[in-house]
Structures are given as C-alpha cells and as structure tokens.
Amino acid sequence: MSFSATDSAFEGFRLTRRAPVAVGLWALLYVVLMLATLGLMGPSLASLMAEVARLEGMASPQPEDLQGVGMLYATLIATVLPLSLAVTAVLAAAVARAVLQPTGSAFGYMRVGMDELRVLGVTLVLFVVFAIAWTLPFVLVGVIGGVATASGQGWLWLVAVLLGLAGVAGVIWLLVRLSLAVPLVVAERRFAPFDSFALTKGRFWPLLGMAVISVVMAMIVGLLGSIVVMPVTLMTGGLERLAGFEGASMAELLQGAAPALIAFGVINGVLSSLQLAIMYAPFSAAYRDLKAG
Incomplete structure (x- = not known):
C-alpha cells in the first residue's frame, strides 16, 4: 500500500464511521477522567472558578491578584497530571490499535498492559526532547x-530573530520526524522512541501536510461542537456555575451543580474522543502505509 498524505489525513473520520462504539467508549473514559478530577479537586475547582470570576470583574488585575489563580491552577495540574497521562497513553494506544489491528475491537481497543506503558514512556521521553529543543x-x-540591548548593536537583533525562527522550524521538523513513534511502539511492541526517524526519512513535507490537515479538521470539529455546546451551557451554567459553590462541601457541590457537570462531562467527552480520533489516527495510517510500502 503506497502512502498518501491526503488519504491518511482523513483516517480519523473513517475510524469514527467504522468503529462508533469504540469512539463512544473513549468518550466514556473522558467522562470518568472528569469525574475523577472532580472527586480529587472538587472544592479547589470551585475556588478556582470563583477566583477567575473575580479576575474577570476587575478592570486591571494586579500581579498579586493573579498569584492565587496561578497557585490553584498549579495544584490542579499537579494533582490531575499523572491520571491524565495514564488515560492519554491508554487512548493513544487504542487509536493506534484501531487503525493497525482493526479486528481486535473488544473494549473499544483499550487495554492496560505493556503497550500502554511503552506509549507512556515514549510520550515522556518525547516531552523531554521537545522541551529541550524548544x-x-x-x-x-x-x-x-540582552547583549544587543546592552551594546547597542542593532544587527544582533536580526541574529536573534533569525535564531528564533530557526528554533521554531527545528521544533516543527522534530515533531514531524518523531510523529510516528506511538503507532510504531504499538505495532512493533518495543520501546523505540527514535525509530520514527528512519520511517519518516524523505517524507517530511507529505507528513507535515497531513498533520496540518488533521489539526484543521480537529479545530473545525471543536468549533462546530462549541456551537452545539453554547445553548446547553446557557441552560446549565457550565463550569462557571461552580464559582457559586466556593467553600461548599463535595455533597453540596454535587447537589447544586450536577446538571452543569453532567452536561459538561458528556459533551466534552464526545468532542474530545472525536478530536482524538481525527488527530491521532492519521499518524497510525501513515505508519501502516509507509511500513507496507
């Protein structure tokens, strides 16, 4: 099978049509993640929304006003990040499996095993690589x-701008060359975060075009989803409703904000699972076709 960037870019749409039950189960896992987040951080989340509401009402927030929001955000991320990484690894492996091994559809292609551990490990390695590269x-x-400012040599600013552009180009190049790492790990069942380099050699521009198309498609789905979500948010109050429960117990929070939380969880779970398929499946299709070719 020859590799076609355009054909691979729309693999996510074919996947949602071929395996709608799997996409629904991925949405359910997102809802479970949201419920777990609420269970871990419910009162803190209400405090965060209250702080955000207060900031929105200020004409010119001061740095000390932002400090409280920053601390709450940091606490939320530190608490939820490990669980979120684990769920992301399970779902990324599931999408790759749905494209590369379409007959094994039990439990929405989701498993908890060595494949998921390898995907998690590869994700962490690539995160470190990209953090350094950026x-x-x-x-x-x-x-x-700083040297240009201190010395008054304006030509150094040109060097700085060119270096910044080169840095962005380098990160994009690295992203494309390592973009097949997850499907490769799932398909070959080995920890090989950098073997994607060999597979993507000479394919940078088609893969970049494929990635751009898939990202644009995911953004369009998100935009259309936001149009659907808007009336539901107006009816239930959305997560902003949590701002009125600052200092309340978990029981009071659930009792008063249940409709908003349920609507937010279900709708965002569905949208997230669709965007997951649209953005991740093309890279698994590209791996499959390049490997076959």
Whole structure:
C-alpha cells in the first residue's frame, strides 16, 4: 500500500464511521477522567472558578491578584497530571490499535498492559526532547537580545530573530520526524522512541501536510461542537456555575451543580474522543502505509 498524505489525513473520520462504539467508549473514559478530577479537586475547582470570576470583574488585575489563580491552577495540574497521562497513553494506544489491528475491537481497543506503558514512556521521553529543543534556542535568543540591548548593536537583533525562527522550524521538523513513534511502539511492541526517524526519512513535507490537515479538521470539529455546546451551557451554567459553590462541601457541590457537570462531562467527552480520533489516527495510517510500502 503506497502512502498518501491526503488519504491518511482523513483516517480519523473513517475510524469514527467504522468503529462508533469504540469512539463512544473513549468518550466514556473522558467522562470518568472528569469525574475523577472532580472527586480529587472538587472544592479547589470551585475556588478556582470563583477566583477567575473575580479576575474577570476587575478592570486591571494586579500581579498579586493573579498569584492565587496561578497557585490553584498549579495544584490542579499537579494533582490531575499523572491520571491524565495514564488515560492519554491508554487512548493513544487504542487509536493506534484501531487503525493497525482493526479486528481486535473488544473494549473499544483499550487495554492496560505493556503497550500502554511503552506509549507512556515514549510520550515522556518525547516531552523531554521537545522541551529541550524548544527551550535552548529561545534561551540563546534572550542572551543575544540582552547583549544587543546592552551594546547597542542593532544587527544582533536580526541574529536573534533569525535564531528564533530557526528554533521554531527545528521544533516543527522534530515533531514531524518523531510523529510516528506511538503507532510504531504499538505495532512493533518495543520501546523505540527514535525509530520514527528512519520511517519518516524523505517524507517530511507529505507528513507535515497531513498533520496540518488533521489539526484543521480537529479545530473545525471543536468549533462546530462549541456551537452545539453554547445553548446547553446557557441552560446549565457550565463550569462557571461552580464559582457559586466556593467553600461548599463535595455533597453540596454535587447537589447544586450536577446538571452543569453532567452536561459538561458528556459533551466534552464526545468532542474530545472525536478530536482524538481525527488527530491521532492519521499518524497510525501513515505508519501502516509507509511500513507496507
């Protein structure tokens, strides 16, 4: 099978049509993640929404006003991040399995095993690689910019701008060259975060085009979903309703904000699962076709 970037870009839509039950189960897992987040951080989430509402009412928030929101956000992320990473690994492996092994559809292609551990490990390794690749050029840009300011040599600003653009281009190049790491790990059942380099050699531009198409399609789905969500949010109050439960117990929170939480969880679970399929499936299709070719 020859690789077609355009054909692969729409694999997510074919997947949702071929395996709607699996996509529904992925949505259910997102709802479970939201409920777990609420169970862990319910009162803190209400405090966060209350702080955000207060900031929105201020004409010119001061740094000390932002500090409380920042601390609440940091606490929320630190608490939920491990669970979120685990769920992401399960779902990323499920999407790859749905494309590469379509007959094994039990439990929506979701498993908990070595494949998921390998996907989690690869995800963490790539996160570190991209963090370094993104940080180093802009540290140099900051240093060169500081020297340019101190010395008054304007040409150094041109060097800084060019270096910043080169850094962005380098990160995009790295993202494309390593984009097949997850489907490769699932298909070959081995920890190989950098073997994607060999598979994507000479395919940078088609893969970049495929990625752009899939991201745009996911954004369109999100935009259409927001139009559907708007009247539901107006009827239930959305998560902003939690701002009125600052300091309330978990029981009071659930009793007063249940409709808003249920609506938010179900709708966002469905949208997230659709966007997951649209954005992740193309890379598994590209791996399948490139490997076959």
